[in-house]
Each structure stands twice: as structure tokens, then as C-alpha cells.
Amino acid sequence: MAVVARTYAKALFDAAKEQGRVDEVREELQEFVTTLHEVPELDALLRNPQLDPPAKAEALAAVMEGADELVRNFFRLVAEKGRAPVIEEIVGEYEELVAAEEQILKVELTTAFELDDKEATSIVEQIEKASGRRVEAMRSVDPDLVGGLVLRAGSLEVDSSVRGRLDRLRRELAAG
Numbered sequence: 001m002a003v004v005a006r007t008y009a010k011a012l013f014d015a016a017k018e019q020g021r022v023d024e025v026r027e028e029l030q031e032f033v034t035t036l037h038e039v040p041e042l043d044a045l046l047r048n049p050q051l052d053p054p055a056k057a058e059a060l061a062a063v064m065e066g067a068d069e070l071v072r073n074f075f076r077l078v079a080e081k082g083r084a085p086v087i088e089e090i091v092g093e094y095e096e097l098v099a100a101e102e103q104i105l106k107v108e109l110t111t112a113f114e115l116d117d118k119e120a121t122s123i124v125e126q127i128e129k130a131s132g133r134r135v136e137a138m139r140s141v142d143p144d145l146v147g148g149l150v151l152r153a154g155s156l157e158v159d160s161s162v163r164g165r166l167d168r169l170r171r172e173l174a175a176g
Contacts, residue, residue, distance in 0.1 A: 002093075005086050009093030012074050017101075021070065026098055028071045029091045035063070036088060046084040056084045105133040108152040112145040112161065127151070 016025040036043045045051065045059055057079035064072045078084060099106055107127060109120070120139060128135045142150075146162035 002089070004083060005089035005093045008074075008078060008083060008086075008090045009097055012070075012090070013094055013097040013101075015070060015074075019070065021068070022098060022101070024068055025071055026094065028068050029094055032064070032067075032071075032075075033088055033091050046079075046087060049085075053080050053082045053084070060084070099136075103133045105131050105135045105153055107135055107137050108140065108150075109137045110140045110142050110145065110150040110152075110161075112141070112143055112147050112149075114141050115139065123149070127153075 012025065013022070016022045036046075042059075042063065046056055057076050060075045060079050061072065064075055067075075075087070078087060078090065083090075098104075105127070109115075109123060115123070120137065124135050124137050127137075144163055146166075148159075148161035148164070150161050150164065151158045
């Protein structure tokens with residue numbers, strides 16, 4: 001389904017870019033995904049294989065009544081084509097396309113303890129300097145790291161945590 005989601009996201013991204021409304025569309029898509037999480041009945045309705053696509057399109061039209069015309073039309077098309085169950089994936093792919101266009105590097109920063117804003121900003125600035133791109137960091141805490149941090153950007157992972165170092169040392173000793 002990833003190819004399908006990417007195809008729909010690319011079509012929407014191209015249309016939004018052509019109309020100069022990439023950010024507005026992004027905001028409305030994010031709001032919709034938030035709504036899906038807050039209203040599980042809507043999510044269940046869209047994923048229900050027994051409900052026919054036109055009924056899903058009608059439901060989406062009602063939910064999206066005040067939304068941007070491009071977004072409304074997009075959701076109608078997605079529902080009519082039977083792709084409503086992958087709307088969240090499509091939105092994720094759209095986010096990736098926006099990030100690539102704006103040269104934003106999305107990273108996950110996991111530390112053993114909560115960083116204050118100054119520390120987190122310092123780390124993000126170092127990543128921006130090294131990558132030459134603007135960085136959006138999601139922060140999380142994992143006390144099992146003991147100390148240090150784990151940085152993930154796409155498929156790249158840099159583990160400089162105490163737990164990671166101990167695991168590497170354990171593997172070296174076992175291989176020995």
C-alpha cells in the first residue's frame with residue numbers, strides 16, 4: 001500500500017504546490033489525522049471493508065464541509081477510489097514530500113533523561129550544521145539508555161548511549 005499512498009500524496013502535493021497552498025493543505029491534513037485519532041468511530045468507518053466507497057465519500061464530505069476545496073476534493077476522490085483506509089498513510093507520505101521539498105531533516109532524539117530546551121536546541125543546531133538542512137526533532141526519554149543519546153534520521157541510527165556502548169562491548173567480548 002505504500003506505493004498507493006505515495007502516488008496519491010504526490011498528486012495532492014503537486015496540485016497544492018501548483019496552487020501555492022502546500023502549507024495550508026498540510027495543516028488541514030494534520031488536523032484530519034488528529035480527528036481520526038480523537039474520533040475512533042470515524043477511523044473505523046473509513047477502514048470498514050463492508051461499507052461501500054460512495055458512503056465513505058459522503059461521510060468524508062460531511063466531516064470536511066468547511067475544509068479547503070482542494071482537500072475536500074482529494075478526500076472525496078480517495079474515498080470513491082476505495083482508498084479511504086490508507087488516508088493516514090497518504091498524509092504521512094505528503095509530510096515526507098513537504099519535508100524533502102523544504103529540505104527538512106526529521107530526527108528522533110532519545111535521551112536517558114529529559115533535556116531542557118537549551119540542551120535540545122544545542123543538539124539540533126549541531127545536527128543542522130553537520131547536515132546543512134533544517135532539523136525537526138521529536139524528543140523522547142528512555143531511562144534504559146542509562147546516559148547519552150540515540151539519534152535516528154530515516155534509516156540512519158547513531159547510538160551513543162551507555163546501553164549501546166555496553167551492548168557493543170558485550171558483543172565484542174562474546175566474539176572474542
